[in-house]
Amino acid sequence: MGAVLGAWLLLLAACGPPATAVVGPTPAAVVQTAPPRPAGSATPSATAPATPAPSVAAPPSPTSIQTALPPNTAAPTTPPTATAPPPTFTPPPPPPSLAGEHLLWPRPVPLASQMWTDKSYPYGSTRGGALRPHTGVEFGVGAGTPVLAVAPGTVVAAGNDAQLAYGPQTDFYGNLVIVELEGGAPTFVLYGHLSEVSVAVGQTVAAGDVLGLSGATGVADGPHLHFEVRVGANDYSATRNPLLWLVPLPQTGVVAGRVVSPSGELLHEAPITLRRVDAPAAYTATTSYALGEPNSDGIDENFAVDDVVGGFYEVIVDNGRRRFTTELWVYPGRINWVELVVGP
Known part of the structure; x- marks a missing residue:
């Protein structure tokens, strides 16, 4: 009977799963061929009653491969799928400065105020066709904010434009x-749009001198400062984009360029979006200059956007039928040039 039982145990071991199929840790007892006896116990004699054959509900033989987990052992988990590390972006050496670049002046409002320019109505924009082409930029400061000279010079106009038009009509600024x-x-x-003027015609001023206080006079939809640059003549038709003259805010640069057709024709009011690739960033967008008063600033640009945090960007123009893109590294403290050719 013992020989029959031994043969049955060997058959169970031979029919068990291979070693590579172990699900849980194999206990040390798996190498034993019989359970250990308590110390001092006698070896069973030949006359001892025969051990009854195990029933089908008996635990598996210690020589079989264990497939159940020991008590208090956590089920093995599938290791997480390895994910590729995010790409790294190493900026190339910056290109030479753009010929004609002149980021010269501080902001015309105090440090404690809103020093960034309004992005909804930039230079050359019509705000989606709702307004005339813009010939300056806006600082959305509250009424009564000091307005500062950005560079030394001589005051040639001070007061209001109720009698003499300095723009397209009287009482404009x-x-x-x-x-x-x-x-x-x-x-x-x-x-423009000052609530109070603090200087007089003929007076010389230095950078940082207070010229007046911001307000909402003239054609204005609320308190702000209209800031405008004119080159060659003190005339409404001689404006340039102030973003190409003001020093960028810390850690930011200016993106300027051209949006053209395949034949090189400038495209007006094309929507331009900057999407940062290497890190999260605020939404940044503008439009190319409208047809009319806006002028390029000697670098043949037809758009510019400031306060762009340095990094790697995708520049996008979507004409409603096709999407045109190019890539651009933005370096702080300078003008970063890009050109997009937009097909039909």
């Missing part, structure tokens, strides 16, 4: 100050 800057080509800076 309301209370304004115009300063002709020292040196170089004739350059004029206009500060």
Whole structure:
């Protein structure tokens, strides 16, 4: 009977799963061929009663492969699928500065105020066709904010434009100050919609001098400062994009360029979006200059956007039927040039 039982146990071991199919840890007892006896126990004699054959509900032989987990052992888990590390972006060496670049002036409002420009109505924009092409940029400061000279010069206009038009009509800028800057080509800076004027015609001013206080006079839909640059003549038709003259805010740069057709024709009011690739960033968008008063600034640009945090960007123009893209590294403290050719 013992021989029959031994043969049955060997048959169970031979029919068990191979070693590679072990699900849980194999206990040390698996190498034993019989359960250990308590210390001091006698070896069973031949006359001892025969051990009854195990029933089908008996636990498996210790020589079989264990497939059940020991008590208090957590079920093995499938290791997580390895994910590829995010790509790294190493900026190439910056290209040479753009010929004609002149980021010269501080912001015309105090450090404690809203120093960034309004992105909903930038230079050259019509705000989606709702307004005339913009010939300056806006600082959305509250009424009564000091307005500062950005460079030394001489005041050539101070007061209001109720009698003499400095724009497309009288009472357009309301209370304004115009300063002709020292040196170089004739350059004029206009500060419009003031609530109060603090200087007089003929007065010389230095950078940082207070010219007046911001307001909402003239054609204005609320308190702000209209800031305008004119080159060559003190005339509404001689404006340039102020974003190409103001020093960028810390850690930001200016993106400027051209949106053209395959034949090189400038495209007006094309929507331009900058999507940062290497890190999260705020939504940044603008449009190319509208047809009319806006002028390029000697670098043949037809759009510019400021306050762009340095990094790697995709520049996108979507004409409603096709999407045109190119890539651009933005370096802080400078103009970053890009050109997009938009087909039919």
